[in-house]
Each structure stands twice: as C-alpha cells, then as structure tokens.
Amino acid sequence: MTSAPPPGEFDLIARYFAPLAESFPGALGLKDDAALIDVPKGRRVVATMDAMVAGVHFLPDDPPDLIARKLMRVNLSDLAAKGAEPYACLMAISLPHGTHEAWLQAFARGLAADAAEFAMPLIGGDTTATPGPLTLSLTALGLVGDSEGREPGPVLRSGAKLGDRIFVSGTIGDGFLGLQAVRGEHGALAEGPRQYLIGRYRLPSPRVALGRRLASLAHGAADVSDGLIADLGHICKASGVGAEIQAARMPLSDAAQMLVARSPELLASLLSGGDDYEVVFTADPADSDRISAIAQEVGVPVTDIGFIVGGDKVEVTDAQAMDLVLGAAGYRHF
Amino acid sequence: MTSAPPPGEFDLIARYFAPLAESFPGALGLKDDAALIDVPKGRRVVATMDAMVAGVHFLPDDPPDLIARKLMRVNLSDLAAKGAEPYACLMAISLPHGTHEAWLQAFARGLAADAAEFAMPLIGGDTTATPGPLTLSLTALGLVGDSEGREPGPVLRSGAKLGDRIFVSGTIGDGFLGLQAVRGEHGALAEGPRQYLIGRYRLPSPRVALGRRLASLAHGAADVSDGLIADLGHICKASGVGAEIQAARMPLSDAAQMLVARSPELLASLLSGGDDYEVVFTADPADSDRISAIAQEVGVPVTDIGFIVGGDKVEVTDAQAMDLVLGAAGYRHF
Numbered sequence: 001m002t003s004a005p006p007p008g009e010f011d012l013i014a015r016y017f018a019p020l021a022e023s024f025p026g027a028l029g030l031k032d033d034a035a036l037i038d039v040p041k042g043r044r045v046v047a048t049m050d051a052m053v054a055g056v057h058f059l060p061d062d063p064p065d066l067i068a069r070k071l072m073r074v075n076l077s078d079l080a081a082k083g084a085e086p087y088a089c090l091m092a093i094s095l096p097h098g099t100h101e102a103w104l105q106a107f108a109r110g111l112a113a114d115a116a117e118f119a120m121p122l123i124g125g126d127t128t129a130t131p132g133p134l135t136l137s138l139t140a141l142g143l144v145g146d147s148e149g150r151e152p153g154p155v156l157r158s159g160a161k162l163g164d165r166i167f168v169s170g171t172i173g174d175g176f177l178g179l180q181a182v183r184g185e186h187g188a189l190a191e192g193p194r195q196y197l198i199g200r201y202r203l204p205s206p207r208v209a210l211g212r213r214l215a216s217l218a219h220g221a222a223d224v225s226d227g228l229i230a231d232l233g234h235i236c237k238a239s240g241v242g243a244e245i246q247a248a249r250m251p252l253s254d255a256a257q258m259l260v261a262r263s264p265e266l267l268a269s270l271l272s273g274g275d276d277y278e279v280v281f282t283a284d285p286a287d288s289d290r291i292s293a294i295a296q297e298v299g300v301p302v303t304d305i306g307f308i309v310g311g312d313k314v315e316v317t318d319a320q321a322m323d324l325v326l327g328a329a330g331y332r333h334f
Numbered sequence: 335m336t337s338a339p340p341p342g343e344f345d346l347i348a349r350y351f352a353p354l355a356e357s358f359p360g361a362l363g364l365k366d367d368a369a370l371i372d373v374p375k376g377r378r379v380v381a382t383m384d385a386m387v388a389g390v391h392f393l394p395d396d397p398p399d400l401i402a403r404k405l406m407r408v409n410l411s412d413l414a415a416k417g418a419e420p421y422a423c424l425m426a427i428s429l430p431h432g433t434h435e436a437w438l439q440a441f442a443r444g445l446a447a448d449a450a451e452f453a454m455p456l457i458g459g460d461t462t463a464t465p466g467p468l469t470l471s472l473t474a475l476g477l478v479g480d481s482e483g484r485e486p487g488p489v490l491r492s493g494a495k496l497g498d499r500i501f502v503s504g505t506i507g508d509g510f511l512g513l514q515a516v517r518g519e520h521g522a523l524a525e526g527p528r529q530y531l532i533g534r535y536r537l538p539s540p541r542v543a544l545g546r547r548l549a550s551l552a553h554g555a556a557d558v559s560d561g562l563i564a565d566l567g568h569i570c571k572a573s574g575v576g577a578e579i580q581a582a583r584m585p586l587s588d589a590a591q592m593l594v595a596r597s598p599e600l601l602a603s604l605l606s607g608g609d610d611y612e613v614v615f616t617a618d619p620a621d622s623d624r625i626s627a628i629a630q631e632v633g634v635p636v637t638d639i640g641f642i643v644g645g646d647k648v649e650v651t652d653a654q655a656m657d658l659v660l661g662a663a664g665y666r667h668f
C-alpha cells in the first residue's frame with residue numbers, strides 16, 4: 001500500500017527499457033517524469049491504447065518475448081487500420097511478485113525486437129508491482145497528415161459509402177483457431193499447420209505498411225480484433241450503412257481450410273472469432289486494381305469480400321447461398 | 335482467454351466514458367479505434383503514464399470516485415512538474431469480475447469531475463476484464479512551447495544549476511501520514527486533522543496552475559511522488575549536482591506538525607515517504623521574489639528548503655544541526 005516504486009524499478013528501467021528509447025531524443029532516456037514529443041509540420045497524432053491481462057488475453061506461461069510483441073502488435077494494428085505511421089509508445093507494466101529477471105530480460109528482448117522492426121521507440125511508461133496477474137497496457141502514437149498537409153489523413157470507421165467494395169487483408173480465423181490449438185484442440189491437424197495457427201494467435205502481423213499505402217484510397221477501416229463481423233459492424237454503425245459479405249470469398253489459410261473442410265459449421269466462428277489483427281476496409285470499386293497492385297507491392301494479400309449496402313445490418317451470404325443474417329446483433333455477438 | 339471485449343464493453347463506454355470525450359472532437363466520441371490529436375502551432379506534446387493497482391496504490395474498497403480522481407491527479411502532477419498545460423488523456427481499465435454498475439457509475443463520475451476541473455478530456459483507452467485486482471493506467475498528454483515558440487518549454491529534471499535555490503510547493507508528508515491513518519494509525523489525533531491527512535492521501539492536489547506559471551523560471555523540477563529526498567535525488571542525478579536541504583524549513587501541515595512534535599523521529603519518514611504530489615524545483619535565487627508572488631497569486635504556498643551544491647548527494651540538515659546524510663542512497667531508499 002504505497003505508491004513508491006517496487007524494489008529496483010530504476011535499475012530495471014535503465015537496464016531493460018532505456019535502450020528502447022535511444023532513437024527518440026524526447027524520451028530523455030526514460031529518466032524524466034515525462035517525454036517530449038515534437039509533431040512534424042503537416043502531421044497530426046493518432047493515439048490508441050490497448051491493455052492485455054494474463055489469463056484473459058494470453059496465457060501466463062506464454063513465452064515472455066511473444067507477450068511483449070503481441071502487446072506492441074495489437075496496438076500497431078490499430079494504427080495500421082488508421083493509415084498511420086508508427087511514431088512512439090508508452091507502456092505500463094504491473095509485475096506479479098516474484099517475477100524472475102530472466103522473464104523480464106526475455107520480455108524486454110521481444111519488445112526491443114518489435115520496437116526496432118516497426119520503428120516504435122518506447123518513450124515512457126510505468127512499472128508497478130501487482131498481487132494479481134501480469135497486466136500490461138500500451139499507448140501507441142502514430143502520425144498521419146493534418147487537414148492542410150500533403151500526407152493522407154486518417155482512415156476512420158465512419159467513412160464507408162454506399163456502393164463501396166469491402167476488402168480484408170491476410171486471412172481470417174487463424175487467431176481463433178490458434179487459441180483453440182493452444183488449448184489442445186485440433187490434435188488431428190499435422191504439426192506444421194497446428195504450429196502455424198498457434199503462431200498467428202501468439203504473434204499477429206499488424207498490416208502497417210499496407211495501411212499506410214491504403215490511406216489515400218480507403219474510405220472506412222477498422223482492424224479486425226473483435227471479429228470480422230463485429231469490426232465491420234463498427235464501420236457500418238459509424239458510417240450509417242449496412243454490409244453484405246460472401247462467406248465463400250473469405251480468405252482462409254491452408255490450415256483453416258483443412259479444418260473448415262472437415263467441419264463446415266466452423267466458418268461462422270471464424271468470421272466472428274476475433275484476434276485476427278487484419279484490416280477490414282471499404283473503397284471505391286473503381287480503385288480495385290490500384291488496391292491489388294498495392295497488395296502485391298507490400299506482399300500482403302487483400303481480398304474483396306462484399307459491398308456496402310443500405311440499412312444497418314451486416315449480412316453474410318454463405319457458400320450454399322444460404323443467408324446468415326447476423327444483423328444488428330452482428331456487432332454485439334458476445 | 336479471448337481478446338474479445340467483455341460483455342457490454344461498448345454500452346459501458348458509451349454510457350460512462352463517451353461524455354468525457356465530448357469537448358475533444360478528435361476523440362471521435364470514443365467510437366473509433368484511435369483518437370486524432372492536432373498539436374497547436376508553436377507547441378509540443380508532453381506525455382506521461384502512471385498505473386495504479388488495487389492493494390498497491392489504493393485500497394480496493396476506497397470510494398470509486400476518489401480512485402478515479404487519484405488516477406487522473408497523479409498523472410496531472412507529472413504534467414504540472416514539467417510546466418505543461420493538460421490537453422487530453424487515454425485510460426486502460428481492467429475490471430474484476432462482478433464489478434457492479436453502481437461502482438462504475440461512481441468511478442466515471444469522479445473521472446468526469448476531474449476531466450472538467452483540469453480541462454483533461456478522455457480521448458481513448460481500453461476496457462478489459464481481469465481475474466485479479468482492479469488495475470488502471472492513464473496516459474496524460476500536455477502541451478508546452480516548442481523550441482521556437484513564445485510559450486515556455488518544459489522544465490526537465492536535468493536543468494538544476496549550482497547555486498540554485500530549492501523550492502517545494504504545499505506541504506510534505508501528508509500523503510505518508512494519510513496512508514498510516516487509513517490503516518488505523520494516529521488514532522490519538524482529533525478527527526479533523528485525521529480526516530485532513532486521509533484526504534491528502536486519497537485526493538492529491540496536482541499543482542497544475544503553479545507549474546505552468548513557474549515554467550519560465552524553474553531550472554529543474556520533478557513531482558514528489560516517490561518521496562521528497564528521492565525525487566530531489568532524481569533532479570540531482572539528471573543534473574549532475576548535489577543538494578543540501580534543511581529539515582527545519584520543511585513545510586508541514588498543522589496535522590503533520592502535531593505528530594512530529596510528539597515523535598520527532600517521524601520527520602525523516604515524511605521526507606522520504608512519497609505520495610505528496612507536490613512540485614520540487616530549483617531556480618535562480620534572484621527569482622525568489624517573483625516565485626513568492628506567483629505562489630501568492632495561484633494560492634499555493636512555496637517554500638525555500640535549501641540549495642543546489644556540488645557533488646552527487648542529497649544532504650539533509652536537521653533542526654538540531656545534525657546531518658542526516660542520505661547520500662547516493664537517498665534516491666534508492668526502498
């Protein structure tokens with residue numbers, strides 16, 4: 001019951017986290033109470049914050065480097081959907097009593113790897129003790145163009161227009177299946193595809209490069225974290241439109257295809273399962289070729305899965321031309 | 335074990351938190367994945383992040399509105415020490431299972447009160463479930479002048495100079511004594527002073543107005559959260575100097591004075607106890623009169639407690655002219 005820092009907080013920050021601040025002078029080496037952020041002319045800041053709790057968002061015995069990288073990546077995925085360039089982040093970490101130094105070392109190594117890969121220096125945060133599970137939160141700051149700038153502005157949820165095509169990056173449902181595999185399901189699957197799914201659950205691939213390239217083309221966008229149906233529902237609600245997507249067009253990984261071939265009813269779960277960290281976005285059908293070209297250039301598949309319609313429902317047409325009307329409840333599926 | 339939002343997350347955000355975003359258009363009503371932050375010309379952003387865990391930083395059965403306000407205020411205190419103007423914040427809240435709606439309502443009411451009082455809209459964040467204790471983190475964004483602007487820039491820890499006077503705002507040690515009182519100590523104290531101390535522990539007064547006025551005069555500054563000795567030590571370490579402060583000059587509240595009169599040895603604990611959320615800063619002795627005038631104008635006492643010297647130690651001269659050399663360990667007192 002004291003707010004004083006836990007034993008060794010300053011040493012811990014200096015040893016493990018300060019190296020992640022080196023590329024950002026305003027981080028002041030993590031030695032001050034706050035960081036200074038200069039926003040380049042013609043740009044504005046995009047800010048997002050996601051928390052992760054052991055036993056809720058990851059397993060307590062997951063590899064610490066992957067926990068750190070997932071924390072970074074779920075936030076980067078939000079920036080990607082907005083078309084933002086990663087700029088800097090702040091992290092709060094509440095450590096259970098008796099956390100070993102080796103755990104922290106591995107955690108910091110993972111965080112450093114992604115801070116470098118995505119040019120996302122750690123410029124501040126807080127380290128506390130907790131009597132509960134490991135709890136993390138990260139605030140990610142990105143840059144987009146301002147209203148006068150030549151850089152494209154942010155892609156909002158609210159920009160979808162009637163007649164837009166709906167696109168999604170990568171493959172859908174791997175995160176959902178990966179969590180099931182972590183829990184011991186899908187034992188019949190060969191080790192290769194099983195590990196692929198687990199990897200997709202533990203280490204998402206935020207579509208940062210793709211998101212930035214799409215910023216001048218996409219009308220409405222969201223990252224797929226709550227589930228494709230739910231997140232597309234967020235776009236529809238914010239834009240005052242409905243959506244019609246075709247289950248048969250859904251991009252599935254080879255591993256997901258194998259499982260759906262055996263249990264076709266699984267498809268509905270993949271569309272609402274969450275943890276994909278792909279980008280779902282809408283754009284003018286006339287821009288389809290440009291979008292395909294961008295997808296090829298950045299090496300991330302983009303699939304056209306349907307279109308924006310009137311109304312306020314997300315409607316799914318399945319492979320057997322049977323309507324799965326998820327309707328208004330589509331984005332309140334929990 | 336899923337990242338899907340807890341039941342009712344969207345309703346909860348819309349009902350309790352969206353009203354706190356209304357004054358900030360870039361918050362997009364808390365309906366998007368991210369917030370947009372325009373930084374006014376000539377300004378730069380100051381960012382800080384503090385976490386609070388039930389059972390570590392507050393008692394689980396503390397009044398929810400005061401928990402929310404303390405979360406806001408410990409972060410505002412960091413902004414105050416940097417001379418920054420509060421601008422916006424993001425909050426992550428991990429709620430224990432079975433948190434009642436009435437609790438959330440009171441928590442949001444407290445947060446709204448301080449968001450309004452300090453002009454600190456809530457522009458984003460995350461709401462998750464936790465199997466552990468209530469865990470909160472807040473990222474506070476403030477504004478200071480940029481390197482070319484007419485507004486004063488940030489006051490860093492690293493700016494203290496040899497010969498500077500050391501000043502501290504308000505009174506020191508109330509937070510430490512307030513925590514003891516919450517735990518049932520100091521029963522001999524009359525109810526008035528006892529409640530005063532508890533109030534100081536539960537609801538700090540971040541010195542935002544004072545901090546902004548001092549921004550053009552203070553050389554080095556930190557907020558007093560880890561303890562006066564420790565936080566002055568941070569300034570000394572960052573500035574490459576030492577400090578000499580006089581215990582006899584320490585500003586104590588009436589309640590603290592009563593307790594120290596009975597137990598003089600308590601004074602050392604007050605100087606290292608933490609949870610004060612005052613500002614300790616250094617300035618040119620020639621500016622003492624201007625500092626006194628500012629203190630009077632904003633209605634917050636400021637006391638001259640010592641001066642910056644060579645070396646790297648924080649030395650305390652006590653009332654009996656006995657040196658309490660806390661030295662290099664002064665800022666590693668835990």
